[in-house]
Amino acid sequence: MTSVSSGKSSTIIRTERGLTIAGTRITLYQLMDYICAGYPPKLIHNQFYITDEQFNAAMSYIETNRTEVEAEYQIVLQQAEEIRQYWEDRNRDRLAQIAGMPPKPERQAAWAKLQARKARLAVSS
Template sequence: MTKTANQQAEIIRTERGLTIAGTRTSLYDVIDLLKSDYPPKLIRDTFNLTDAQIDAALSYIEANSVVVEAEYQEVLQTREEIRQYWEKRNRDRFAQIAATPHKPGQEEFWAKLEEKRAKRTAQHQ
């Protein structure tokens, strides 16, 4: 783990993985934004970090890039597996909700919504 001059760990390992000490922000969250081309100052502000915390995170990621990248790939795989699980589990429920008739008196609202959906679909094609 990375330590400061007073020997306090800046990056610690928790049950959620590598984390910035004193926060709930994982290095994988920071990497997500780095890969989305966020500048360090915006990442710092997004997670409400101090300059020292973001510097420690970036330094740790750079110094341990091979290990951190391997763990990050595992995290991405786990996220995808969880997403697929819940998508499959909720598929029937979403179909049931979609088949439920609309409440009486909301026909105008639903007509507007369908019109907007049609326009959005046409724009994306």
């Protein structure tokens, strides 16, 4: 764990997970998800259970080191997509097998009702 923020109490640290708000498991990349989606700062702050000091330090760090944080964020997004694709490929056959299984006897009535509703929605579209 390495401190990357100056001051008497480092708020942003580098861990094995990347740039993280000290004392939490919240990474700056999680904040970047909301920033890139266009959420206002107040809404982002309310999404995470952190203090005003932690939030302001994180936003300040992101603004001050925008190029570095965005470059690391793109790497994190790429890694997440590779992991998602790996598991999707790995589970494709099993998910198809599960989808092809008939419903359990105790769920057949609910299954029939669901299928009828889907059919009605398909017709009305």
